[in-house]
Amino acid sequence: MSQWLGPLPSELIPAVIGAWGVAGFVFLFGWHTRTAGGVLSLAMLMTLLGDQQLYSNHLYLALTLTVLLTVADAGAAISLDARRSGTRAEVPLWPVTLLKLQVTIVYGFAALAKLNLVYVSGAVLNAHLGWGSILPFPDGLRRWEVMSVLALLSILTEAFLAVALWSPRLRSVGFGLGLAFHIAIVLGMDPAAELIVFSLLMFSLYLLHLDAPVDSRLVIWDDSCSFCGSTVRCLRRWDWLRVHRVVGASTLEELPAGVSRADTIEALQLVTPQGRAAGFEAVRTILEVLPISFLWAPWLGGRVIRRVGARAYAAVAIRRRCRIVDRAS
Amino acid sequence: VVFLGVFALQIAIPAAKLRSGSQSRFGWQMFARLGSDPWFGVRYADGSVDTVQVGDYLARVRSDIDLPALLPPHLCRQFDEAVTVLVRWRGVEGRATDYPCP
Numbered sequence: 001m002s003q004w005l006g007p008l009p010s011e012l013i014p015a016v017i018g019a020w021g022v023a024g025f026v027f028l029f030g031w032h033t034r035t036a037g038g039v040l041s042l043a044m045l046m047t048l049l050g051d052q053q054l055y056s057n058h059l060y061l062a063l064t065l066t067v068l069l070t071v072a073d074a075g076a077a078i079s080l081d082a083r084r085s086g087t088r089a090e091v092p093l094w095p096v097t098l099l100k101l102q103v104t105i106v107y108g109f110a111a112l113a114k115l116n117l118v119y120v121s122g123a124v125l126n127a128h129l130g131w132g133s134i135l136p137f138p139d140g141l142r143r144w145e146v147m148s149v150l151a152l153l154s155i156l157t158e159a160f161l162a163v164a165l166w167s168p169r170l171r172s173v174g175f176g177l178g179l180a181f182h183i184a185i186v187l188g189m190d191p192a193a194e195l196i197v198f199s200l201l202m203f204s205l206y207l208l209h210l211d212a213p214v215d216s217r218l219v220i221w222d223d224s225c226s227f228c229g230s231t232v233r234c235l236r237r238w239d240w241l242r243v244h245r246v247v248g249a250s251t252l253e254e255l256p257a258g259v260s261r262a263d264t265i266e267a268l269q270l271v272t273p274q275g276r277a278a279g280f281e282a283v284r285t286i287l288e289v290l291p292i293s294f295l296w297a298p299w300l301g302g303r304v305i306r307r308v309g310a311r312a313y314a315a316v317a318i319r320r321r322c323r324i325v326d327r328a329s
Numbered sequence: 330v331v332f333l334g335v336f337a338l339q340i341a342i343p344a345a346k347l348r349s350g351s352q353s354r355f356g357w358q359m360f361a362r363l364g365s366d367p368w369f370g371v372r373y374a375d376g377s378v379d380t381v382q383v384g385d386y387l388a389r390v391r392s393d394i395d396l397p398a399l400l401p402p403h404l405c406r407q408f409d410e411a412v413t414v415l416v417r418w419r420g421v422e423g424r425a426t427d428y429p430c431p
Contacts, residue, residue, distance in 0.1 A: 094331065109343040114360075114361045116362065119361055119362065
């Protein structure tokens with residue numbers, strides 16, 4: 001097949017694959033992050049440019065992100081490097097901005113490229129949707145009217161995602177919609193494995209759009225309650241971005257305005273720059289900025305789920321076992 | 330300067346690819362168009378023809394690769410006794426390329 005860089009010597013191929021695997025793991029754990037990122041980028045670049053048939057948009061995206069993460073000093077925190085030599089509080093802004101822009105570029109150009117008659121007619125989706133995929137597409141729905149509507153929806157979704165993550169008002173909707181969109185792609189199209197990788201790459205970029213400054217939120221919990229203690233331990237474990245300052249109600253000499261002692265015993269309290277939330281609303285709002293939950297937490301904002309959640313929270317709160325010495329405070 | 334340079338490239342490359350009118354690399358054109366999907370066969374000296382399963386010779390069948398130009402020389406090497414590699418486009422009557430093996 002045609003090569004761009006010229007033929008890779010066959011004896012070099014195992015070395016490239018091996019270097020890719022080792023550098024990938026080392027980069028993942030943030031050990032000698034810049035060196036690992038450089039080796040990983042080089043292995044990807046050789047694969048991408050070594051042969052035309054090895055090109056994939058997913059690999060191109062992975063390469064772009066690896067280069068930018070390497071330049072952005074991705075090992076500055078939550079890494080073995082940070083554990084070894086301390087967390088660095090600041091990283092260069094420009095590669096981080098480029099990473100955030102990558103979401104807009106990928107979705108934006110994907111939407112623009114689909115603005116052609118063949119795609120809008122539904123023919124492209126008909127050729128790719130439900131063939132060899134995890135979920136089959138019902139034959140009864142395989143009509144041009146349906147396919148055309150799905151095609152238009154996919155264009156609108158990608159166009160929306162290209163801009164929504166930049167808007168504080170639309171960002172949360174964008175996260176929820178993006179998750180649903182990528183799940184639909186993975187389930188409905190082939191090859192699922194590559195599409196899973198693509199989705200995870202995109203989600204890693206979503207995370208950069210989270211507006212969650214360190215220590216910007218205050219969580220007040222009933223530290224006389226063991227059940228609440230285990231919940232708070234989970235929160236502390238999963239709050240990788242250190243957004244929340246978690247304090248027991250009894251340790252606070254002065255409560256924030258609008259929060260009483262009775263409130264803190266009745267339900268978990270969350271104070272953010274935007275206002276106050278309690279109980280299920282506090283949990284839901286907390287989940288919106290945790291890396292493990294920010295994508296699906298927006299779906300908890302529906303009216304029915306909020307109502308059910310509030311009732312469930314109240315039921316659990318009333319039955320919780322309290323006044324057991326807590327280790328989380 | 331680096332920021333502007335990289336950003337300009339990130340925009341300029343896919344923007345240029347948009348004008349190509351067909352699937353192309355570095356353009357973020359995932360599932361945006363249909364490929365041409367040519368058929369390949371080999372003809373032997375006695376006139377018999379075998380269909381070639383293209384997927385057996387490619388890591389990935391991409392419509393943006395000029396297979397009719399690039400694949401026949403390789404097929405000639407794979408099929409020792411072939412005298413010609415045949416290329417036909419599905420649904421396009423009369424469009425055909427015959428590549429004589431050396």
